[in-house]
Amino acid sequence: MPEYLIETRGLTRRFGKQLAVDDVNLMVPEAGVYGFLGPNGAGKTTAIRMLLGLCRPNAGEVHLFGLPLAANRLSLLRRVGALVESPSLYPHLTGRENLEVTRRVLGAPPELIDPALRTTKLIKDANRRVREYSLGMRQRLGLAMALLTKPELLILDEPTNGLDPAGIHEMRDMIRRLPAEFGVTVFLSSHLLSEVEQIASHIGIIHEGRLLFQGALSELQADQQAQLTLGVNDADQALHALTAAGWSVQRRADGFLAVSAKTSEEAVRVNKLLVEQHIEVFHLSLARASLEDIFLTLTGERRAA
Amino acid sequence: MSLLRVLHAELLKLKRTLAFRVIFVAPLLVALLQFFVLWKTRQFGPEFKLWETLSKATLSVWAIFMMPLLVTLETALINGIEHSDNHWKHIFALPVRRHTVYLAKIIVVQALIAASTLILCLLSVLVGLVSMRIRPELANAGPVPFGWISKQALLVWLAAWLIISIHTWVSIRWSSFTVALGVGIGGTFFALFAASASLGKYYPWLLPLNVFTDERLVAALVLGVAGGVVAAVAGCMELARRDVA
Numbered sequence: 400m401p402e403y404l405i406e407t408r409g410l411t412r413r414f415g416k417q418l419a420v421d422d423v424n425l426m427v428p429e430a431g432v433y434g435f436l437g438p439n440g441a442g443k444t445t446a447i448r449m450l451l452g453l454c455r456p457n458a459g460e461v462h463l464f465g466l467p468l469a470a471n472r473l474s475l476l477r478r479v480g481a482l483v484e485s486p487s488l489y490p491h492l493t494g495r496e497n498l499e500v501t502r503r504v505l506g507a508p509p510e511l512i513d514p515a516l517r518t519t520k521l522i523k524d525a526n527r528r529v530r531e532y533s534l535g536m537r538q539r540l541g542l543a544m545a546l547l548t549k550p551e552l553l554i555l556d557e558p559t560n561g562l563d564p565a566g567i568h569e570m571r572d573m574i575r576r577l578p579a580e581f582g583v584t585v586f587l588s589s590h591l592l593s594e595v596e597q598i599a600s601h602i603g604i605i606h607e608g609r610l611l612f613q614g615a616l617s618e619l620q621a622d623q624q625a626q627l628t629l630g631v632n633d634a635d636q637a638l639h640a641l642t643a644a645g646w647s648v649q650r651r652a653d654g655f656l657a658v659s660a661k662t663s664e665e666a667v668r669v670n671k672l673l674v675e676q677h678i679e680v681f682h683l684s685l686a687r688a689s690l691e692d693i694f695l696t697l698t699g700e701r702r703a704a
Numbered sequence: 705m706s707l708l709r710v711l712h713a714e715l716l717k718l719k720r721t722l723a724f725r726v727i728f729v730a731p732l733l734v735a736l737l738q739f740f741v742l743w744k745t746r747q748f749g750p751e752f753k754l755w756e757t758l759s760k761a762t763l764s765v766w767a768i769f770m771m772p773l774l775v776t777l778e779t780a781l782i783n784g785i786e787h788s789d790n791h792w793k794h795i796f797a798l799p800v801r802r803h804t805v806y807l808a809k810i811i812v813v814q815a816l817i818a819a820s821t822l823i824l825c826l827l828s829v830l831v832g833l834v835s836m837r838i839r840p841e842l843a844n845a846g847p848v849p850f851g852w853i854s855k856q857a858l859l860v861w862l863a864a865w866l867i868i869s870i871h872t873w874v875s876i877r878w879s880s881f882t883v884a885l886g887v888g889i890g891g892t893f894f895a896l897f898a899a900s901a902s903l904g905k906y907y908p909w910l911l912p913l914n915v916f917t918d919e920r921l922v923a924a925l926v927l928g929v930a931g932g933v934v935a936a937v938a939g940c941m942e943l944a945r946r947d948v949a
Contacts, residue, residue, distance in 0.1 A: 448793075448947070448948070451793075451796075451797040452796070452797070453793055453796055453797060453947065453948040454947035454948060455947065472799075473799045473800070473801070474799070476797065476798065476799040477799040479797075481794075481797045483793050483794070483797065484790075484793075485789070485790075486789075486794075487789045487790055487791040487793065487794035487795075488789055489717060489785060489789070489791075490789075491719070491720045491721060491785075492716070492717070492719060492720070496716060496719065499713075499716055500713045500716050500717060501713075501794075501798070503709055503710075503712045503713035503716065504709055504710055504713045504795070504798055504800055505709075505798060505799070506706070506709045544794070
């Protein structure tokens with residue numbers, strides 16, 4: 400088994416003079432959900448089109464399951480399910496018939512249709528025409544199409560785009576369950592950080608065509624300094640005591656202290672030390688930079704550079 | 705075979721579509737026109753040959769006018785449903801060759817036009833039979849020339865391959881219905897003028913009519929069939945290279 404299900408090497412795509420995707424090296428490990436994150440227009444969709452062979456890179460190459468896509472397009476795509484942007488559906492056909500069209504093209508057995516409808520909770524509405532479907536149902540039908548042949552890799556481009564909060568929630572829940580239930584690896588793009596934060600195990604952050612970060616979600620968050628904020632009755636004494644115990648402490652303008660404690664265990668130790676020295680603590684909070692902060696820092700720095 | 709699978713899928717897409725219904729409507733309109741012409745003719749000359757006149761008139765109107773418009777409409781509708789929800793990105797991300805999809809599109813239109821032409825032939829026979837009833841002076845028109853009608857219909861259909869290929873490419877290349885209709889109406893409109901010109905022998909939209917003229921028959925068939933195949937291959941190669949938006 401190859402190390403990465405998706406691996407791109409120096410993937411580059413230009414539109415005129417503009418670099419839509421610039422030397423991107425994606426490495427998507429097997430299992431779990433990989434969140435491909437970036438603001439609108441960052442190059443996510445262009446990158447995904449290249450992963451599926453819909454458009455060609457100007458430079459670099461795409462490997463799926465360890466094999467080059469260019470030379471093995473058909474055999475590799477057989478193992479991939481995809482939903483790119485809004486789902487492509489025939490409104491004059493029913494949900495079931497829409498799946499049947501894709502099934503016929505793939506030459507897949509008819510028994511696969513019902514499970515796909517059940518997974519996406521469409522079984523009751525399967526015989527209604529797609530014209531009558533809500534946006535959320537259409538999106539789920541798109542997902543059913545991508546799941547039809549039980550792919551090993553699922554590529555979803557902005558799967559919650561345009562959905563209402565309930566629809567987003569439903570879709571997110573469905574995607575979150577997929578790796579465990581079907582053993583499928585999900586590669587999902589989004590411009591919504593909250594989205595990815597909740598379901599992804601690995602992320603890649605793309606901005607203006609360049610991949611700024613890639614790795615496990617925990618890795619990204621660990622990179623960031625968490626900070627302990629303290630409110631005490633005697634700031635001078637606390638500062639002295641903590642510094643003596645080896646913590647780095649800063650007095651903030653609002654009178655609170657910022658301590659270099661990073662984990663909850665460390666926070667407990669700080670609290671214990673203060674209480675033992677009879678310093679009264681009325682506020683203690685450990686704040687970790689959210690993915691949103693990290694993301695804004697990363698993309699903000701990029702913009703400033 | 706993947707072509708058969710894609711064709712099988714194409715058939716399902718036609719369900720409940722205008723593209724499917726219109727293959728009945730178009731020949732019905734032509735047949736009705738012929739029926740009214742026969743019905744309202746004041747007097748038939750002694751030399752009037754019902755079957756020869758009727759089938760030639762029906763197939764000519766079909767070849768010069770109704771069939772090219774039908775080709776325009778069918779290609780625009782069939783490929784229009786793929787443009788409407790940007791199905792191309794879905795289809796081409798499936799493990800099928802683009803050539804296969806393109807070829808299937810052409811075959812479906814060819815089949816629909818063939819079916820429609822067959823319906824036209826049956827309806828024109830019906831018109832003849834009904835006319836023999838309501839106009840007693842036509843009662844002795846003799847047996848229906850099935851052989852001649854089938855042969856001419858086949859030739860008309862074969863000569864239409866080129867415009868089917870042209871229209872398939874146009875309607876896949878441009879998502880706009882207007883472009884597809886413009887090419888079809890423009891092509892048909894100029895055909896009315898080109899008919900008498902010597903270049904009309906090679907004009908794609910005239911080829912189906914040219915099969916009725918002995919000196920133009922061979923050119924019409926060669927250009928229609930071989931040109932149709934060449935245009936299909938060229939269109940397919942062009943499509944296969946392009947990025948899918």
